[in-house]
Amino acid sequence: MTQISQGAAPVAPAGERVPFEPAESGEAPGTAGDKAVTGFSHTVLIIWSFLVIIPLIWVLMSSFKTSSEIFASPFALPERWSFDNYVNAWTTAGIGSFFLNSVIVVVGALILTMFFGSMSAYVLARFSFPGSRALYYLMLAGLTFPIFLAIVPLFFVLRGIGLLNTLPGLILTYAAFAFPFTVFFLYAFFRSLSKSIAEAAAVDGAGEWRTFFQIMLPMAKPGLATVAILNFVGLWNQFLLPIALNTNPDNYVLTQAMASFASQAGYSVDFGALFAAVVITVVPVLIIYLIFQRQLQGSVSAGVSK
Amino acid sequence: MTTLTSGGLTSGVSAPPGGLRRIGSARWRRRNLTFDKITFFLVFLVIPVAFYIAFVVSPFVQAAYFSLTDWTGFSPGMNFIGLSNYAKLFADSTFLQAMGNNILMAIVVPVVTLGVAMFFATLVTVGGSTRGNVKGLRSSSFYRVVSFFPYVIPAIVIGLIWSQIYDPSAGLLNGILTRLGLEQFASFAWLGDPRTARWAVMFVIIWGLVGFYMVLFIAAIKGIPAEVFEAARIDGAGRFRTAISITIPLIRENVQTAFIYIGILALDAFVYMAALEPGGGPDNTTLVMAQQLFTTAFTKGQFGYACAMGVVLAVITLAYAGLVFAVNRFFGGKSEVGE
Numbered sequence: 001m002t003q004i005s006q007g008a009a010p011v012a013p014a015g016e017r018v019p020f021e022p023a024e025s026g027e028a029p030g031t032a033g034d035k036a037v038t039g040f041s042h043t044v045l046i047i048w049s050f051l052v053i054i055p056l057i058w059v060l061m062s063s064f065k066t067s068s069e070i071f072a073s074p075f076a077l078p079e080r081w082s083f084d085n086y087v088n089a090w091t092t093a094g095i096g097s098f099f100l101n102s103v104i105v106v107v108g109a110l111i112l113t114m115f116f117g118s119m120s121a122y123v124l125a126r127f128s129f130p131g132s133r134a135l136y137y138l139m140l141a142g143l144t145f146p147i148f149l150a151i152v153p154l155f156f157v158l159r160g161i162g163l164l165n166t167l168p169g170l171i172l173t174y175a176a177f178a179f180p181f182t183v184f185f186l187y188a189f190f191r192s193l194s195k196s197i198a199e200a201a202a203v204d205g206a207g208e209w210r211t212f213f214q215i216m217l218p219m220a221k222p223g224l225a226t227v228a229i230l231n232f233v234g235l236w237n238q239f240l241l242p243i244a245l246n247t248n249p250d251n252y253v254l255t256q257a258m259a260s261f262a263s264q265a266g267y268s269v270d271f272g273a274l275f276a277a278v279v280i281t282v283v284p285v286l287i288i289y290l291i292f293q294r295q296l297q298g299s300v301s302a303g304v305s306k
Numbered sequence: 307m308t309t310l311t312s313g314g315l316t317s318g319v320s321a322p323p324g325g326l327r328r329i330g331s332a333r334w335r336r337r338n339l340t341f342d343k344i345t346f347f348l349v350f351l352v353i354p355v356a357f358y359i360a361f362v363v364s365p366f367v368q369a370a371y372f373s374l375t376d377w378t379g380f381s382p383g384m385n386f387i388g389l390s391n392y393a394k395l396f397a398d399s400t401f402l403q404a405m406g407n408n409i410l411m412a413i414v415v416p417v418v419t420l421g422v423a424m425f426f427a428t429l430v431t432v433g434g435s436t437r438g439n440v441k442g443l444r445s446s447s448f449y450r451v452v453s454f455f456p457y458v459i460p461a462i463v464i465g466l467i468w469s470q471i472y473d474p475s476a477g478l479l480n481g482i483l484t485r486l487g488l489e490q491f492a493s494f495a496w497l498g499d500p501r502t503a504r505w506a507v508m509f510v511i512i513w514g515l516v517g518f519y520m521v522l523f524i525a526a527i528k529g530i531p532a533e534v535f536e537a538a539r540i541d542g543a544g545r546f547r548t549a550i551s552i553t554i555p556l557i558r559e560n561v562q563t564a565f566i567y568i569g570i571l572a573l574d575a576f577v578y579m580a581a582l583e584p585g586g587g588p589d590n591t592t593l594v595m596a597q598q599l600f601t602t603a604f605t606k607g608q609f610g611y612a613c614a615m616g617v618v619l620a621v622i623t624l625a626y627a628g629l630v631f632a633v634n635r636f637f638g639g640k641s642e643v644g645e
Contacts, residue, residue, distance in 0.1 A: 037545065038443065041429040045449045048426065052452050052517070058478050059467055074481030116354035123351045135355065142362045146574060146623050148596050149616035150365035152603050153372065157365060176361030179354070208346035237460040239577040240596075244604060255462045259580055262466050271470070278466060282459050289458040293451055296458075297521050 056282070063275035070271050085276035089261075093273065095280050098257035105167055105242075105253055106235045109174035114228055116175070117182025118220065122212055124183070125190035126198065142180035151244050158245055165248040173241055178231045185230075189223035190216065226299040229292075236285070254281060366620075373613035384610065391614035401615065404586075404593040405622070408573050411508060411594070412626060415572040416565050419512045420519055424561075426453070427523035428549045432535070450524065453517030461514065465581020468510040472496040472582075500588040507582050507592050511575065519564050526557040562634045569626045573619065576600065595619050 062070055063085055064078040089095055124132055154173065155164065163169030193216065201211040217224075242256045252260070258281060265274040289296060373391055377384035395401055430446040443449075456464060471478045474495040483491040496506040530553065538548045554561065576596035579587075586593035595615060603612035 041443055045426060045429060045443070045446075048516075049449060049452045051513070052455055055467055055471055055478065056455070058471070062470070071476045074476055074478045075485075116357065119350040120354045123347065138355075138359075138363060141366065142358065144570070144624065144627060145366055145620050146570065146596075146616070148574065148576070148599055149369050149613075149620045150362065151599075152609050152613050152616065153365035153368035154361070155603075157361065172357075173361055176358055179358050179362070207340075207342040209342060212346075212350070233458065237462075239460070239462050239580065243580075244600070255460050255577075258460070258466060259462050262469075262581070263584075271476070274466070275470070278463055281463055285458050286455065289455070290451070293454065297450065297454060297525075300457075300518065300521055300525075 059275050059278055059282075063272065063279045065272055065275075067271050070275075085272040086280065088270065088273040089277040089280060093257065093261045093264075093277055095254070095257065095261075095277055098252050098254045099280075101167060101251060102236065102254040105170045105174060106232060108167075108171040109178065109235055110228060110231055112171065112175035113178040113182050113231060114224065117179055117227070118186050118217065118224060119212070120179075121183045121186035122190050122216060125187050126195070139180040139183050142177070143184065147177060147240055151240065155245060165246055165251060167246075167251055170242060170246050170251075170253070173245060174235050174238060177241070178235060181234075182227050182231060185227045186220065186223055189220055193219055225295070229296055229299040233296075369613045369616050372610050373617045375610040377610040378607050387610075391611050392618075394611065395614050395618060400590060400593065401595065401598055403590050404595045404598050405618070407504065407590075407592060408575070408594050408622070410504070411511075411575060412569050412572040415508055415511050415515075416568045418508075419515045419568055420561065420564055422512070423516050423519035423564075424523055424549075424554070426516070426520045427527055428545075428553065430520075430524055431527045432545055432548065432553075450517075450521055453520050455517065456514040457518040459514075461577040462581050464510065464514045465578045468513075469497065469582050472506055474498070497582060498588055500591045503583065503587045504591050507578060507587070510582060511572065511578055514578075515568060515571075519568070522560065522564060523557065526560040527553055530556050558634060558638060562630055565630045566627050569630065570623055573623050573626065595622075 058074070061077065062074075064081050064083075065076075066078075066084075069076065069078060124135065158164040158169045158173070161169075163172065197215060197219070198211055201215045206214065237255065238253075239255045239259070242253045243259070246252070246256070249260070258277060261277055262274055265271060372384075374386060374388060375384040376387045376391075426449070430443055430449060459467075470476075472495075474480060474493040479496065480491050480494060483494075494502075496502050534552060534556070535548065538552050543551065574596050575594045579592060579594055579597055583592040584597075586597060596619065599612050599615040599619065602608050602615060
């Protein structure tokens with residue numbers, strides 16, 4: 001319980017802010033050994049940071065170059081900073097509409113799986129009934145088995161109900177595969193909420209429905225936020241499900257559109273547009289990440305420390 | 307938590323005993339099924355679980371059955387052929403090679419990623435001065451934020467970025483190497499040479515994951531009470547000793563979870579390969595089972611055979627998870643004896 005609520009709040013462990021607090025400014029300098037270790041640590045971590053950032057900066061720079069400039073030298077700055085590549089990526093590759101498809105599918109699946117997941121997790125955590133153990137193992141199986149095992153039958157399940165190659169079909173599949181994780185996470189969370197609160201709600205005359213929606217769900221907000229963030233990142237990055245189940249190019253989501261655009265760019269040798277498409281894909285997510293990075297990192301630690 | 311007090315519920319707890327019994331008993335007797343309760347269970351459990359079974363559990367079960375048939379998907383019927391798909395599979399040298407590649411990756415990727423992540427996490431958390439409280443590095447949040455970047459980039463895009471970096475003539479890597487005077491790399495195809503392809507691909511996966519696990523380990527290490535580190539220092543343990551004997555055993559459960567997550571990912575690896583080595587790489591050195599499965603199913607239409615591959619993949623995944631649990635228990639047992 002404590003771990004989860006800590007994690008869901010902006011984590012920023014106190015220790016890290018220490019250098020900015022006045023109490024620390026008069027700190028006695030460490031020993032020579034300390035300095036060596038500190039220096040070494042900074043060196044290693046700075047090298048790693050470069051290793052992460054440089055590829056991204058290189059992509060950004062290349063996205064402004066023409067294909068011949070890209071082939072001439074990987075370092076040279078573009079002759080002129082034009083947005084032609086971005087226009088190409090946006091119009092010929094239609095990145096905008098695929099972005100929209102991704103948003104529709106991920107948000108739809110997120111709403112569905114959060115509703116179903118929180119409700120089932122609540123029931124499993126609050127009540128014991130015959131078969132609850134079996135359900136637990138059923139969820140565990142969904143978490144550990146590779147999606148690849150299910151992919152072929154899934155194709156025919158969706159075809160059978162007429163949702164193959166459609167966005168609603170993808171939404172349902174995404175939601176179903178995010179369901180066991182959501183249940184597992186929120187199960188632990190609802191378990192930690194005191195039972196006496198639900199009993200008190202019943203005393204006050206609230207039915208099961210009201211107890212859940214008016215009492216338990218608001219209390220579970222930190223847990224819901226955490227699991228929603230983790231699900232969002234996971235579903236946004238999903239690649240296998242769309243390429244197997246959604247082969248109609250009009251309905252492509254962003255990840256599969258990027259893959260197909262990359263192979264087309266390879267034939268037409270339009271690498272500038274490919275770089276631009278990568279930037280268009282990455283930048284919005286990166287900005288959102290920089291705004292919410294504390295919450296996101298908190299969610300990640302909460303997700304595993306439960 | 308504020309909702310608790312604001313909802314006027316606290317007064318309900320101290321309701322007169324008579325009222326408590328009346329409503330409480332109606333609530334807890336299971337036979338007494340009200341409309342409220344029936345709809346509640348129906349909507350909260352039956353519908354979601356039915357949905358889950360339809361889209362996740364039933365495909366898993368069907369796959370196990372299809373793997374025993376010669377189904378091609380478009381033929382009207384299918385014949386039950388027992389284990390012949392599996393016999394064929396274990397005689398299929400390409401699939402066996404893919405399995406070997408997967409197993410190599412499932413060993414190298416977790417060990418390197420988690421090793422590096424743990425190393426960085428240790429530097430961040432205990433790299434500071436040894437005077438006074440145990441403290442982390444200054445400006446470590448910068449490192450955390452930057453290292454975490456790749457986690458928010460879709461894996462397919464990470465693959466595309468690196469396939470450009472590895473590009474023999476126009477790529478960044480060879481550009482840097484030739485600039486450093488290593489002319490032999492002028493047009494070296496990192497992804498096209500059987501000696502380097504699999505390591506190049508694994509590097510990309512590791513690059514993408516280190517930051518995620520670093521953040522995770524940092525959070526876990528911060529969860530250890532500071533007194534533990536103080537005590538270790540007073541007992542004369544250095545940083546290295548502390549990391550090996552104190553930190554890692556204390557966050558063992560997190561490490562185990564991390565191993566399982568990343569191992570499942572390395573046994574899949576499909577998305578990275580789709581971007582970096584869609585054709586299986588030079589001499590199939592980077593071919594993974596998932597790619598074989600995908601082509602067998604959706605290009606060749608041999609659905610029964612593809613399902614058998616899926617079953618093998620699932621069995622290996624479960625065996626891997628079991629192995630991680632066993633190793634953890636083995637080392638856990640050892641350290642308890644030592645204490």
